[in-house]
Amino acid sequence: MNETADILTLARQAHRAHDWTTAAAHFDAVGAERLTAEDLAAYADAKWWLGHVLDNLRLEAAAYDAFLADSQPAGAAWAAMLLGIFHLGRGDVPQGMGWIGRAGRLLEGTPECPAHGLLIQVTEVEPSLQAGKPTAAVDAAHRIRALGTRIDEPGVVLLGVNCEGRALIRAGQVVDGLALLDEAMVAALDGRLGPFISGSLYCHTIASCHEVADLRRMTRWTDLTEDWLSTLSGVGVFGGLCGVHRAQLHVLRGAWEEAERSALQVVTDLDAMRVDYAAEAWYVVGEARRLRGDPTAAQAYDEARARGRDPQPGRALLQLQGGDAAGASTSVRTAVTAVGDDPLRRAPVCAAAVEIAVSAGRLEDARAAASELAQTATMYATSGLEAMAAAARGAVLLAEGRAEEALPVLRDACRRWHELGAAYDAAGTGALLAQAYRTLGDQASAAAEAALAEATYVRLGAHRPARGDTTPPDGLSRRECDVLALVADGRSNREIGETLFISDRTVGRHLTNIFHKIGVTSRTQAARYAIDHGLSVTR
Template identity: 65%
Template sequence: MDERGSSLSLARRAYASRDWPTAVTNFDAADSADFSADDLAAYADAVWWVGRIEDKLRLGAAACDAFEAAARPAEAAMTAFSLGVCHLARGEDEQARGWLGRAGRLVEGLPEGPVHGHLMLFTEVEGNLRAGRPAAALDAARRGQDIGRRYEDAGLLALGVQSEGRALIQSGHIADGLPLIDAAMVSVQSGRIDPFLSGVLYCHTVAACHRIADVRRMVRWTDLTEQWLATLPAAVFFEGLCAVHRAQLRLLRGEWDEAERSALRIANDFDRYRVDYAAEAWYVVAEVRRLRGDARAADAYDEAHARGRDPQPGRALLRSQQGDAAGAATSVRSALAAAGDDPLRRAPVCAAAVDIALSAGRLEEAAAAASELAATAATCATSGLEAMACAARGAVLLAEGRADEALPVLRDACRRWHELGAEYDAARTCVRLADAYRALGDGVSAAAELDRAHAVFDQLGAFRPRPEPPDGLTRRECEVLALVADGRSNRDIAETLVISDRTVARHLTNIFHKIGVISRTQAARYAFDHRVTASR
């Protein structure tokens, strides 16, 4: 056997063991004249795993032709179907329709087999789900499972089970649908399913979890999928919308640098052929920048908007952060109107509406948004919605002066955020917990919660608005009061602030009068309770 013949043998063995880089190296070195239809299909699959997408499309087309020439229409149809899915993922709708149409023609007149099930799941399930017809999708999903069982096709069966779960979720039967999603992903973990189909299952799973804010499931299956992929000798991870969802997870977990980097890469890579993915990626970039107080956040929201993504509720939260309370309130109200009647689309807007209304002192609006969010969380019962609803309810109770009722609710919200790995959201809840403890006279607990929150904010580089001084104190008087609380003498304060002792004494007289105290000890206590510190 010559060297090129040996390369083909090595390529076949490497592909069989899922060592795609080695398979590609040897396929590249082999004589293409010796390739069978199966070799071309294997070569096409292997190059996809190492990121050579154009080669995947070229070789897949050649494999389809070779299967058809060899009178193997089922294999040709499956290859054409795979090419249609790849083109669709790239936003190349015309090519996708062409290949899917070819697949349909190739199976005409053939006895029913797995390829019929795959085509049906894709055309009838995906089409009906996109069109908002979950009942029709559910029927197709169950028929696809029947074909998978009859032909003992583990991949088709798993796709059918997951499709049934997604259809149930879309029809509102979330508690019935989620176990089916899990069952399909368990099949992926078992290693019994083709790796490409495993990637499809993961992408559908993470998208379904994102839609219903099931953060716990989203995190768990993403972590397990990354562990599985780490066992495969290939350089490619699944891209597209599931990559955007992974960036969203990084945002939630406080991995802001990586979230922004990965989202910018996605925005650049997909801007040519999947503008919708690029738009979602730009929204992630905007959120990172808003949370950090980066002035470029507005531009990133504009980039998302220019690509068709509603920039709400982030843009409304940005306006609130910038001090435009009226503009933020108007924006979030219009965002709720734009969300229509879909409770899942409205949920994140309601969460933002609570914060914006509380910042503007509009307690009735905040309470209404929190009540709607609670109703959605009660119906859907997913981890993310429950955490959002709990935090919103606690914030409203606190603003209404019901600190004793707010405290256990905020504690529960904090626990929920921690369990989801959402450190920033947990820290924000800690700030409200501190306010609740302070209202109940527990200054020590309040200080502990604030220290915990500020440590997270410092670690993340989170934006923190400069609070207005309490009780009419000036900025300079706050500086003097903070130093008094630190145990400094008048002379120490004068030296630190580069003012005279007499000026310090005058400031103290004004401070004591404004805050209603008669001693330095009482003033120090006031400073502690009102968070008047040297770093304020």
């Protein structure tokens, strides 16, 4: 009996020290049947942090029953809330909502406690944010903060601060919203909050930074989250959640193999307990593969879709990469429609829509998408959105034959991408910049920009279809591809004829056929198409 008491004491101490591995091992040695309600809750907690999802659900349900048997409705309600959240994370909506409903009924006659705050977040804040009702979310967040103040629970107060910050961002009050997220995070850094609340604050903050493309802030908070996780023992769950965000940053910076490895590890760790994060991880895998030219990218997008993650705009960009500009154009137009009215969700789709529409010669579509992206960047004014908007505007101006106007816009976009460490995006914009210089007759600057872009593509291992070892897109002949490549290089009809040993008239006839096949009306549009399809001489 004394030995059991000693082991139980060690288990409790390990749990308080956030040493989940040791805590779980000692609780295992004692056995669930000998544990109090509080011990069962701690045991379940340790199993959750270790990623043992079925053990966690079983033990959390046992803790719920034990709290009820001990007439502790607040403890039972907290256990029920966690069970609801964990089932929802697994994609089991009926069980998740059933447990949350049970918690709500318990809390109706219970003195105010932390579970009340969690209930407001799950049943009011999150649904309001999803429904595009940030004002309602702000009101609910204020009630969480007030509750935390009344019951003297700093974690609940900060939960409310974080919820309010996210709601303000959705309402377009980005500066104020981000300031609140930072405020809550700074408080979480001092280590006085429980790990569950701290982890929730970290996850929501980093996800919000990603959503508004505040890439600098996202990077910093991801770094700090990983530092925090390093102080804990056995963090399979939050380590995986953080891994998704790290993989997203790897994609941005061109570390695509590392992004894929990190994301696949997240899938391994979280597929059974956080289907939403596993879905996002599969999308990251699709992006990493697409950018490297890996044909299995389509399968990764399918895996993301099977878990509820819209595979756009990656799937449309994959179509474009395969030479199906018309199909990609259709796909991305329907993707813009399907994503709904939320400007933040529409932004990455609009950025892809500009690239695809320019390639397909649908300049009206490109203008509309670039204009919307500019409005979103003005409203939210974050580093990533501003870079996306500048790049889109520059691409459209160039496609319209307005190289003089495009040049400073593209230079600004290049600078922004470089500052963010987005090497691939910087290279893509640099290739357009080279085209603008050529159009304006500055061959030296054009060559320098093209060489820099090419060197970046080579360093990253970026996919560019090799001429001669793939079927030409859109029914182009090999000779037409040769002509198109020289158009992209800024050559005149006479220069193209001299290079290919054909007459100016034959060059003109080829161009007429090329314009008809790829659906463009100008040399600038044709040059952009050549670059996007890897047909330029500087590819």
